[in-house]
Amino acid sequence: MTGEARPSTTTIETPAGPAQPMVLNMGPQHPSTHGVLRVILELDGEIVLSAKPVIGYLHTGIEKSCESKTYSQCITLTDRIDYLASLSNNLGFCLAAEKLIGIEIPKRAQYIRVLLTELTRISSHLVWLGTHAIDLGAMSVFLYCFREREEIMKIYEYVSGQRMMTSYFRIGGLALEPPPGWLDRVQRVVDAMPGHIDEYETLLTENRIWKARTVGVGMLSAEDAIAMGISGPLLRASGVPYDIRKVFPYSSYDEFDFEMKTDTGCDCYARYKVRVAEMRESLKIIRQAMEKIPAQGPFRAELPGVIPPSREEMKTSIEGLIYHFKIFTEGFAPPPGEVYQAIESPRGELGVFMASDGSPKPYRVKFRTPSFVNLQSLPNLCVGRLIADVVACIGTTDIVLGEVDR
Numbered sequence: 001m002t003g004e005a006r007p008s009t010t011t012i013e014t015p016a017g018p019a020q021p022m023v024l025n026m027g028p029q030h031p032s033t034h035g036v037l038r039v040i041l042e043l044d045g046e047i048v049l050s051a052k053p054v055i056g057y058l059h060t061g062i063e064k065s066c067e068s069k070t071y072s073q074c075i076t077l078t079d080r081i082d083y084l085a086s087l088s089n090n091l092g093f094c095l096a097a098e099k100l101i102g103i104e105i106p107k108r109a110q111y112i113r114v115l116l117t118e119l120t121r122i123s124s125h126l127v128w129l130g131t132h133a134i135d136l137g138a139m140s141v142f143l144y145c146f147r148e149r150e151e152i153m154k155i156y157e158y159v160s161g162q163r164m165m166t167s168y169f170r171i172g173g174l175a176l177e178p179p180p181g182w183l184d185r186v187q188r189v190v191d192a193m194p195g196h197i198d199e200y201e202t203l204l205t206e207n208r209i210w211k212a213r214t215v216g217v218g219m220l221s222a223e224d225a226i227a228m229g230i231s232g233p234l235l236r237a238s239g240v241p242y243d244i245r246k247v248f249p250y251s252s253y254d255e256f257d258f259e260m261k262t263d264t265g266c267d268c269y270a271r272y273k274v275r276v277a278e279m280r281e282s283l284k285i286i287r288q289a290m291e292k293i294p295a296q297g298p299f300r301a302e303l304p305g306v307i308p309p310s311r312e313e314m315k316t317s318i319e320g321l322i323y324h325f326k327i328f329t330e331g332f333a334p335p336p337g338e339v340y341q342a343i344e345s346p347r348g349e350l351g352v353f354m355a356s357d358g359s360p361k362p363y364r365v366k367f368r369t370p371s372f373v374n375l376q377s378l379p380n381l382c383v384g385r386l387i388a389d390v391v392a393c394i395g396t397t398d399i400v401l402g403e404v405d406r
Contacts, residue, residue, distance in 0.1 A: 035401030070331030173300025232348025331360030
């Protein structure tokens with residue numbers, strides 16, 4: 001297989017007459033669909049004539065569920081939207097709630113948030129690279145990527161007590177003071193990762209089989225990407241320089257020096273190169289954050305009635321005890337209004353729309369998830385390609401079905 005597109009036809013002439021295109025279900029049990037995604041393929045032999053994604057097999061009703069929870073209780077729901085980037089979901093929701101309330105959190109908490117969300121970006125890209133590689137037959141890379149991801153998961157567990165659904169970011173700051181020695185663990189990961197990324201590139205970047213499966217496959221022009229609202233590495237691999245961390249900085253990202261990585265290849269290979277380059281940039285951001293984080297200082301804002309008091313205050317002050325009890329039983333009531341907050345998740349623009357009617361529960365919460373929007377590019381990527389190329393195209397869109405269905 002060379003990865004070059006073949007001309008597609010709608011019928012095939014046979015001695016018995018014209019043959020009809022074959023309709024084939026790919027998924028929702030197929031392992032290379034990266035979750036419960038069903039794609040209805042119309043085929044002329046092995047050539048894809050049309051591809052229609054069918055979604056909804058993982059629908060959880062998270063947005064509607066938020067209306068019956070207090071603002072703080074909603075954070076545990078956000079963990080389960082993009083379950084490979086829980087901290088990014090936490091951050092988007094907390095920033096939206098903080099904008100609604102009108103508070104700014106301490107710099108120390110902002111820098112810790114940046115550090116942990118960039119670790120999340122690396123972790124998510126490792127899952128993507130490992131699973132995409134095994135889809136295309138490169139098993140060693142899968143094992144290596146998950147080996148490195150495990151070290152990041154251990155940091156999550158050490159800091160928050162949970163490996164995946166951390167719920168560590170809270171409205172107003174962080175759930176807990178980071179434990180002693182946590183930055184030493186981060187430093188070990190940061191020191192080791194460049195060599196591991198070099199190892200991945202040695203195995204893949206000039207590998208002729210890898211390039212045959214990805215170069216020229218899944219073309220997506222900049223014009224089509226913009227027209228469909230595509231974001232994230234999928235957009236930047238089509239040559240469009242758009243990264244919310246740069247364009248609309250949040251959580252002090254404007255204080256960090258890093259590059260927005262783009263590529264003009266517009267194919268699966270370009271999307272691979274962009275994500276690998278992003279891992280290196282995330283390491284650069286993490287190093288800067290480690291230098292910026294003060295050794296001491298508040299890890300959440302001071303706002304009685306909205307932000308829970310410290311444990312010491314709660315145990316030694318009657319006012320602190322009352323605030324703690326009321327916040328966790330009744331919640332807090334932001335002023336009426338609505339906000340939209342966008343962040344750059346590992347998959348693209350994660351937007352949170354939040355409306356308040358003045359009660360302790362959100363009137364409306366809507367997530368603009370990048371996987372849902374990016375998935376609509378799949379027919380463009382697949383039409384005219386072989387069935388085997390559909391696997392590569394699904395992989396490089398890097399969708400998470402929890403985020404698609406919500």
